[in-house]
Amino acid sequence: MDTIEELGEGVRRFRSQIFPARRALFRRLARAQEPKALFLTCADSRVVPSLITHTGPGELFIERNPGNIAPVYEERAVGVSASIEYAIRALHTHHIIVCGHSDCGAVKGIYRPEALAEMPAVARWLGHGARARAQLMCDGGPEDEASRLQRLTRLNVVVQMENLLTHPCVREALEEGTLSIHGWVYDIGSGEVEAYDAERGGFTLFPWDAA
Numbered sequence: 075m076d077t078i079e080e081l082g083e084g085v086r087r088f089r090s091q092i093f094p095a096r097r098a099l100f101r102r103l104a105r106a107q108e109p110k111a112l113f114l115t116c117a118d119s120r121v122v123p124s125l126i127t128h129t130g131p132g133e134l135f136i137e138r139n140p141g142n143i144a145p146v147y148e149e150r151a152v153g154v155s156a157s158i159e160y161a162i163r164a165l166h167t168h169h170i171i172v173c174g175h176s177d178c179g180a181v182k183g184i185y186r187p188e189a190l191a192e193m194p195a196v197a198r199w200l201g202h203g204a205r206a207r208a209q210l211m212c213d214g215g216p217e218d219e220a221s222r223l224q225r226l227t228r229l230n231v232v233v234q235m236e237n238l239l240t241h242p243c244v245r246e247a248l249e250e251g252t253l254s255i256h257g258w259v260y261d262i263g264s265g266e267v268e269a270y271d272a273e274r275g276g277f278t279l280f281p282w283d284a285a
Contacts, residue, residue: 120175173259
């Protein structure tokens with residue numbers, strides 16, 4: 075069975091088993107959505123927001139791209155900016171979660187941009203993470219590469235959280251007290267999630283009572 079046949083079989087199971095059991099939910103969602111949060115995360119296939127957060131259809135408005143990037147706001151069209159604006163102004167979402175993850179290929183590309191010579195589109199996109207790389211390089215330290223990549227993953231999440239503040243709709247919602255921004259890092263191998271704690275200036279195990 076090839077990949078498309080496998081996916082088709084999955085659609086058949088959805089139509090015959092999952093959809094009928096939740097028909098009322100899907101009928102309600104067919105009319106409108108009221109997601110709890112905008113979940114901005116990496117396109118990596120190993121990151122499954124609904125599994126990590128134990129949420130169902132209609133509960134997360136998801137924006138995915140390589141490196142969980144939130145570019146600095148600019149007037150020209152950028153898909154991520156459109157998702158942010160729509161989530162806040164149309165869906166009245168009160169939370170934005172920027173979620174990075176372990177073993178991120180995009181973070182490796184940010185760390186070693188010279189390795190992206192044959193992927194110019196990827197290189198241009200990951201330029202939005204250059205400030206995180208610059209911060210890492212300023213830190214110095216004798217850490218091994220794996221440790222530096224772990225730190226860069228967290229720095230990149232914080233930088234993207236800061237980039238969100240350049241978006242007019244985000245600033246307005248924050249000033250009105252209707253929006254909160256969160257930074258997470260998901261570890262694929264352990265299943266643990268760390269969240270950024272602004273008071274501590276670092277990431278700690280989430281939820282807080284698990285620390």
